[in-house]
Amino acid sequence: MKVDTKGHTITIKDTEGVVTAFIEKVTNQYASFKDFNLILDVSNDKTVDIASIKLFLPLAKAHKKAKKSLVIVADAIDFNAVPQTITVVPSLLEANDIIEMEEIERDLGF
Secondary structure (H helix, E strand, C coil), X not given: CEEEEECCEEEEECCCCCHHHHHHHHHHCHHHHCCCEEEEECCCCCCCXXXXXXXXXXXXXXXXXXXXXXXXXXXXXXHHHCCCCCEEECCHHHHHHHHHHHHHHHHHCC
């Protein structure tokens, strides 16, 4: 797990390629990440599927409730099949763009 902080956003990259272990690590260390927007990068793991993405659902709901953004980067999935409560994008650039847009929406009161 590689952690990179830039401003109000933390990017966490899965370096092991095992989604369940990655989710467990992020969940266990969530207290240190909860005040930041999160980008969870699982793009190196080519076995990621919709079922794996759905495992992020409790984490995504908790983060959204705290008025922070959580975006998952995964490039080998069907984006139309992803639940609407989870934001999944194919690249880090798009993840950063989504977070910026959501920050603006929160600042405007949406």
